[in-house]
Amino acid sequence: MLSLVDIQDSYGFKRASWKVEGDLIETEKGLKRIIIWSDEKKLRWHLMWRDELSKRTECLCNRMIQTKVGERVLLTNAGWVTIHDEVTTLFSYKGREKDFGEFLGKYYSSKISGIDVELSDETFNKHARQWSNLNSRYHFPKENRFLLKKLQREAAKRLDVAHTIIEKQDMPVPPIVSPIRSLNQGKNVFEKLYWENRSLPPEKGYRSLRLVLLQWLQRYGPDSVRTLLKYVDQHFPLKKVHGTALLVECLSPREFILFLQQIESGSPESFKVAYEELKRQWDTTCELVKLVSEWADLSREKVSV
Structure with a gap:
């Protein structure tokens, strides 16, 4: 004690x-x-x-x-x-794309190795085999079955596109960072950003960057995301180095996989919550895939979701 x-x-x-x-x-x-x-x-x-x-x-x-x-x-x-x-006042990012983009770029370009510590490996290849059963049969409620089957097919398609990109492109060495689970980790101290790191295992890959961009897109819209990416790129080379790997991460159907995990052992009430969250996240993720692809000039990959 x-x-x-x-x-x-x-x-x-x-x-x-x-x-x-x-x-x-x-x-x-x-x-x-x-x-x-x-x-x-x-x-x-x-x-x-x-x-x-x-x-x-x-x-x-x-x-x-x-x-x-x-x-x-x-x-x-x-x-x-x-x-x-412990700081409780949340930081307002509105209009702060340059400042937070610089912070995020330096965050992802930090060179603290993960040697000799257990990593949370969130790279695509680590989970691709686990996700490969997307076409398996699941018992969806009749009233939701049409949309869920449609999303299931689209999730499998996104997975195929991600595989194709990896086969064609040389992937960069993925970054290792302290995981980000919410933009609410940014707190306000005298109008300055105070960043609250979580005590989680270091994370290998782009999962947290995707989450930041999704939440930013939901809060501030696509133009703000493009501006944010521009300033991130000045410190962490997305367009020339990491852009393709970020696109693969955005294509990864994490939101559908999470939904399947939640409904496997959940109650009818938890199904409703998971279903509504899936619909909300799905549309935002598809918008982010298109945005990242166009911003990083990766349209040659013919990404369509």
């Missing part, structure tokens, strides 16, 4: 109380998040990643707060513990 007294003594807080036990504490220096790490290698990778990200981008991020004796990791009976500033 993690001791609040040990934390207070080690970090020199005058007062500390649990806001969420084992997770968040209130102190005279503001709200602090507690992270308990079971994997020391992953912890050491995140130490290097956050140092490098702050250095490269000059952006605030949730780096590890030092103890009274200058250590950034506290070894306890519960495991390795780190403490971080």
Whole structure:
């Protein structure tokens, strides 16, 4: 059990109380998040990643707060513990394509290797075989069957197009980054971006970049995405190097695969939620595929979804 007294003594807080036990504490220096790490290698990778990200981008991020004796990791009976500033005000990206594009480009061009740490490999080839059963029979409700069968065929087609592109093109070495699960990881501190890294295994591939672009497209529209990509490209060469790999990632039918996984063991109510989310994500993904293909001048691949 993690001791609040040990934390207070080690970090020199005058007062500390649990806001969420084992997770968040209130102190005279503001709200602090507690992270308990079971994997020391992953912890050491995140130490290097956050140092490098702050250095490269000059952006605030949730780096590890030092103890009274200058250590950034506290070894306890519960495991390795780190403490971080917790910021709750969300950052507004509207009109900030240049700033966030530069941040994202430097984020993806960081050179922290994934050697000697367990990676989450999200590259297309890692999952292609798993996705190859898209044409298998699934029992869809009668009232939704027509649309779902149509999306199932289109998902298989997207998979085929992605395979064809890979066979024709030399794929670049994929980046390794701290995974992004939401644009809401961007927080506001004095009108500046404060980036909240998650304590997940480092991710190999373009899955997080696709997610960022999808959410950006939903929030701000296609013209804003094109502008964002232009500024990302200035620091992470999308058009000349990584554009084809990003297009393959966008073609990957992740939203349909996720839907199938959710309905396999879900209730009728969870089916409705998953179905509505699939429809929403599907149209946005198809729009993103077309946008990325045209922006990166990859129309020669004859991408059609």
